[in-house]
Amino acid sequence: MKILKSIKWRLQLWYGLILVVVLAGFGLTAYQLERNRQFRQVDEQLHYRLNLLAKELHHPPRGQDANRPPPGQPPRDQGFEGAPFDRPPQDRFPEDGPPQRDQHRPDFHLPDEDAHLFDASDPHSFYFIIRRDGGDEVARSINQPARAEVIYDHYFNQVNHYDLPQNRSLPPKVMNFEIYRDVVELMPSGETILVGCSIAPELKELRLTALKLTSVGGIILLLGLAGGGWLVSRAIKPIEAISATAVKISAGDLSQRINVAEAESELGQLAAVLNSTFARLETAFAQQKQFASDAAHELRTPVSVILTQTQTALQRERDAASYRQTVEACQRAAQRMRKLIESLLALARFDAGQEVLDRQPFDLARTIADSVELVQPLADERGVKLTVTAAPLEITADAGRLAQVVTNLLTNAIQYNQPEGEVRVTLAAEGGLAVLTIADTGQGIAAADLPRVFGRFYRADSSRTGAGNAGLGLAITKAIVEAHGGTIEVASGENVGTTFTVRLPANVES
């Protein structure tokens, strides 16, 4: 049953079915047309002979009918044209109208020049029988006399004599009996003429025609199925390529791409879409890998400190002061690791959208003032001047997290400032948003580095100055701001300074 689930085979099946129906319809029609043509030719011959016999029955037997074709030229050879049976039955009679019932000629005799029409040498072996009302036989062909009688009886059994019209005549009727075809006419004069022939040659030819049609149809079906199969395979091929690539990718090789040969087709477009999805997946995976590798890398240094410090201390007996130094160094390393782990966890929670924000209305200007107070000692140490321009502005947010944002940005602004530099903090309401800017007068960030500033583990100078500065501060800052539905931007000019702008939804009318 698996084969039925394959699109390829289902397409093939439907295609084959439709082809069979079309071919069968076509073949049957062709066969029917051929059959009609063959029978029409036979009927022509039968009618011709019937008319001939009818005339002979009612007219002088010799050469007085100018309408008769010359002997030896049966109308069969003339094709359809001028077929005698096309004429209305009255035409068979002379201008003075149909003969009366009592004018029949009891001594019927088939003229010699017409005898060949009922010759046994003809493959159709025509025969006739003429009977009068009561069943008395008028004439019968020498050819197939017994057969003619059987068919005559068969015919008469079918005629309901009570249904006969007033003049007890019936127009010529064609009927088939076994391999014979006959035409019977009940003449108004009372005689019944039956002319028949064997249609074995026609039936044989029809069988041959049927065989030909079947074999041609069969060949066309096979060719069609093969061609269809080829077309379907061609159409399916890109799907197979896509599937093969997808398998490789799910096996872990993210660098695989679908080879897009026909970009115009629907499958080509699908392949392009999938390729771009794969590319984004690969980038995301690479970023994830880079993040893990960076995190591990950041942990290596503090672990190295602890290992070297303790191993050195344990090399020999030492005094209390040097043990104390070792323990202090280990503590610093452990603090650094703790800070790193907290940052990583915070980022992971923000990434997963699991960070729960404690949103309360509060005055952002107040938070800024607190943060400034917190970093003031660092600013004093570096000789950096802090100026704050902030009017009270209420927002609804997680006060603790926003204090972290302000402190992070302030610390950066002080650390990357030049000695005797300045940090300007402003807070203003602008169209329903609280806009916080923190501008320093440091050496600025190179334009090429600007897009990476909020990246994880980005460091301005690739150093580790300031233990615990793992390059995650701005990444966390950005995550916090965005979790509050805000935005953060950075603008920088080399040797001019860097300005960070944070926009947050504020509790003011816009």
Next chain:
Amino acid sequence: MRILIVEDEPDLLASLAQALREEGYAVDTAANGDDGLFNAEGTDYDAIVLDVMLPGLDGWEILKRLRKTKKTPVLMLTARDQTRDRVKGLDTGADDYVVKPFDLEEVFARLRAIIRRSANKTTNIIELGDVKIDTAARHVLLKDKPVELTAREYSLVEFMALHRGEVVTRTQLYEHLFDENESSLSNLLDVHVSNVRKKLGADFIATRRGHGYCIE
């Protein structure tokens, strides 16, 4: 043996320097790339321990510039353990690397190895007549009996032995046995040489007057 450590993490730098000093090396330190390159170019160290991530010039850059003038053996300290980082380090001219976090024993062993290789020695054992020096165990045997040497005396013997047959100048000895913070009192070296002669035999170290010392 005098070693330069270039490392920006102060706690790591301090403990590495202390440990190596206790191993008997003379140790100079630098906390950033620029100082590191300045020291490395200005002094003939027996080996340099170089961190990759440094403020200022990074480890790769220091190595690249240093290799233009000096063949000092370099042991890289790297926090990245990916193959391409190691390959990059070795291709840039590093003699060996240690991945953080490391064990001190491993750093000691790798340092001994790169110093030995730079002196074209293949084993840790140097034999000079009756005297056998084991540079891994850092001890000296005279006629198969251990000889007690101070760390500085051992360093003197090892350095002379690694430069066997060469005349080693007093300046060279000062450069390799004392670090930048020690006052190079001229008679300190004479005291060490005299002590070694007492312990290993008077003709173990020959004096080339006006040039320096030599082990035949």
